[in-house]
Amino acid sequence: MLSFQELSTKFNQLFDSDQFPTSPSSLYEPGEYFLKIGGKRIRPILCLLGNELFNEIHPDSYQVAKAIELFHNFTLVHDDIMDEASLRRGQQTVHIKYDANTALLVGDVMLIRAYEFLQTIQPQYLSKILKIFNRTAREVCEGQQLDMDYSKIKDVTLDQYIHMITLKTSVLLAASLEIGAIIGGASESNCKHLYEFGRKLGIAFQIQDDYLDAYGNAADFGKEVGGDIKQNKKTFLLLHALQVANIEQKAQLNLLLETNDDDKVEKVLSIFNACGVGAWAENLKTKFMDEAFAHLESIAVVEVRKQPLVALANYLMNRNK
Amino acid sequence: MLSFQELSTKFNQLFDSDQFPTSPSSLYEPGEYFLKIGGKRIRPILCLLGNELFNEIHPDSYQVAKAIELFHNFTLVHDDIMDEASLRRGQQTVHIKYDANTALLVGDVMLIRAYEFLQTIQPQYLSKILKIFNRTAREVCEGQQLDMDYSKIKDVTLDQYIHMITLKTSVLLAASLEIGAIIGGASESNCKHLYEFGRKLGIAFQIQDDYLDAYGNAADFGKEVGGDIKQNKKTFLLLHALQVANIEQKAQLNLLLETNDDDKVEKVLSIFNACGVGAWAENLKTKFMDEAFAHLESIAVVEVRKQPLVALANYLMNRNK
Numbered sequence: 040m041l042s043f044q045e046l047s048t049k050f051n052q053l054f055d056s057d058q059f060p061t062s063p064s065s066l067y068e069p070g071e072y073f074l075k076i077g078g079k080r081i082r083p084i085l086c087l088l089g090n091e092l093f094n095e096i097h098p099d100s101y102q103v104a105k106a107i108e109l110f111h112n113f114t115l116v117h118d119d120i121m122d123e124a125s126l127r128r129g130q131q132t133v134h135i136k137y138d139a140n141t142a143l144l145v146g147d148v149m150l151i152r153a154y155e156f157l158q159t160i161q162p163q164y165l166s167k168i169l170k171i172f173n174r175t176a177r178e179v180c181e182g183q184q185l186d187m188d189y190s191k192i193k194d195v196t197l198d199q200y201i202h203m204i205t206l207k208t209s210v211l212l213a214a215s216l217e218i219g220a221i222i223g224g225a226s227e228s229n230c231k232h233l234y235e236f237g238r239k240l241g242i243a244f245q246i247q248d249d250y251l252d253a254y255g256n257a258a259d260f261g262k263e264v265g266g267d268i269k270q271n272k273k274t275f276l277l278l279h280a281l282q283v284a285n286i287e288q289k290a291q292l293n294l295l296l297e298t299n300d301d302d303k304v305e306k307v308l309s310i311f312n313a314c315g316v317g318a319w320a321e322n323l324k325t326k327f328m329d330e331a332f333a334h335l336e337s338i339a340v341v342e343v344r345k346q347p348l349v350a351l352a353n354y355l356m357n358r359n360k
Numbered sequence: 361m362l363s364f365q366e367l368s369t370k371f372n373q374l375f376d377s378d379q380f381p382t383s384p385s386s387l388y389e390p391g392e393y394f395l396k397i398g399g400k401r402i403r404p405i406l407c408l409l410g411n412e413l414f415n416e417i418h419p420d421s422y423q424v425a426k427a428i429e430l431f432h433n434f435t436l437v438h439d440d441i442m443d444e445a446s447l448r449r450g451q452q453t454v455h456i457k458y459d460a461n462t463a464l465l466v467g468d469v470m471l472i473r474a475y476e477f478l479q480t481i482q483p484q485y486l487s488k489i490l491k492i493f494n495r496t497a498r499e500v501c502e503g504q505q506l507d508m509d510y511s512k513i514k515d516v517t518l519d520q521y522i523h524m525i526t527l528k529t530s531v532l533l534a535a536s537l538e539i540g541a542i543i544g545g546a547s548e549s550n551c552k553h554l555y556e557f558g559r560k561l562g563i564a565f566q567i568q569d570d571y572l573d574a575y576g577n578a579a580d581f582g583k584e585v586g587g588d589i590k591q592n593k594k595t596f597l598l599l600h601a602l603q604v605a606n607i608e609q610k611a612q613l614n615l616l617l618e619t620n621d622d623d624k625v626e627k628v629l630s631i632f633n634a635c636g637v638g639a640w641a642e643n644l645k646t647k648f649m650d651e652a653f654a655h656l657e658s659i660a661v662v663e664v665r666k667q668p669l670v671a672l673a674n675y676l677m678n679r680n681k
Contacts (some may be wrong), residue, residue, distance in 0.1 A: 066505035169479040184387035
């Protein structure tokens with residue numbers, strides 16, 4: 040059995056070679072540029088770990104892992120256009136380095152390339168895996184749409200936000216694990232528990248992400264700290280602050296949401312601090328982690344096989360980027 | 361055996377119902393809007409005709425036909441963003457009626473939905489069909505990229521243009537036929553001839569499209585006539601005119617390409633006419649049609665089965681929209 044780190048090294052070696060044909064370079068070179076920026080590549084490793092939980096890793100899992108990472112990068116390239124983000128992982132986004140039309144098409148071709156890797160796997164589970172992949176891909180788009188919708192309305196409940204995050208982030212983590220498990224020959228029930236583990240982990244992951252956007256260190260984080268605050272993005276932190284703030288704090292917060300002054304981030308953070316938002320987020324994250332681990336425990340394999348997943352979950356929850 | 365018209369009616373009945381889930385409506389309603397604008401829906405019918413050439417139409421062909429039409433609409437929605445087109449089939453494009461972000465995501469989800477329909481077909485040919493579909497989808501993106509690249513350079517040869525058109529338009533027509541043929545149980549050799557028939561037909565189709573953009577009637581055509589000329593789009597007509605024009609005409613044409621005056625279309629058309637571009641395009645179209653029909657003749661099935669394809673090809677070449 041390989042650890043998360045070992046699998047990560049193995050996958051990176053595989054994925055750091057070119058993933059596209061060479062021509063036309065005006066299309067594929069920007070694609071390679073974005074893929075080579077790197078990133079944590081958690082999702083493909085989750086697929087490999089899902090397989091390894093039940094069986095030795097089958098070569099098909101590497102193909103699917105590549106498909107998943109390409110899919111994830113497709114969403115990032117297109118999200119960056121929609122969010123008008125200039126930096127990703129500390130580097131220029133595709134639509135900034137090239138242009139919006141190129142970024143649009145690069146995203147499209149990444150998605151198609153993902154299906155090209157999927158298509159190579161054994162026919163016995165191709166249809167089943169394709170079904171999960173497709174449903175998940177569509178859910179991720181729904182999540183992005185809800186994210187844009189919610190950015191335009193004032194009152195978003197925590198439940199709505201969690202639903203959006205589940206679609207936008209969690210289901211892909213969950214599906215990555217489940218697809219790996221299918222290749223590993225897992226039972227239906229084990230697959231379901233692993234999916235739920237991933238789904239809960241994903242929500243905890245997003246809480247951490249929102250936290251880092253407000254409280255992280257720019258150099259570690261690879262993108263601008265306070266970006267969410269500047270863009271008035273609904274986050275776990277903002278939604279909770281709006282819920283628990285006193286009348287004065289709430290008025291101040293709503294006023295800050297209308298402005299774009301230089302000290303906006305600083306002032307919003309001071310209200311967050313006064314509302315104890317950081318500690319609340321930590322608790323909520325722990326709650327989802329506990330639920331995730333309960334599902335992991337329900338999976339009928341010997342405990343030792345679960346260790347790499349436990350290690351990964353703990354790493355993700357204590358990361359600073 | 362059903363005619364093109366009968367298959368068209370059958371497919372339209374199937375496709376005019378909703379193709380997406382209902383929620384979130386902010387994502388799926390714009391998708392349904394665009395699909396319901398209609399269009400000629402040639403590609404899905406080609407798939408059905410490809411099946412019918414060899415065998416009774418299998419229900420899987422309808423699923424693939426839907427996938428192909430969704431894929432085609434995905435490319436239209438994204439191309440309209442890139443080309444900043446305001447009208448499609450006489451109606452507002454998605455990014456105009458809604459906004460660019462919505463259009464981007466609607467296109468994405470159309471592509472994914474296409475794969476959801478594909479995924480339902482029988483495992484025995486799923487992998488094979490997926491492979492053709494993926495390769496074709498990627499080629500279409502390459503064609504769009506080359507189209508954008510060529511719009512920025514001055515000298516594009518006819519061969520380069522035909523290569524671009526092959527990728528952007530022909531391969532999807534060809535693949536639609538071939539995939540239908542695979543479901544119909546056609547031999548490798550018959551599949552290849554049918555693909556080549558579609559590829560040549562596609563080039564002839566584009567010549568007709570370029571011709572209609574310059575010489576069509578706006579009400580029939582469903583989009584602005586002369587749009588290609590206004591945008592200095594490389595077309596069969598422009599490339600040929602630049603090749604055969606005398607020094608004076610060429611200078612005039614190059615000057616017109618620099619301007620955007622109200623009478624630009626009129627003036628460019630008068631040079632096209634002086635250069636005999638219309639008749640030349642007609643001849644070139646006939647050449648590709650002849651080559652297409654030679655491939656159709658090589659297909660080893662009784663002639664009567666080929667009649668619907670012959671009828672369709674003739675219809676496409678004599679259409680006014």
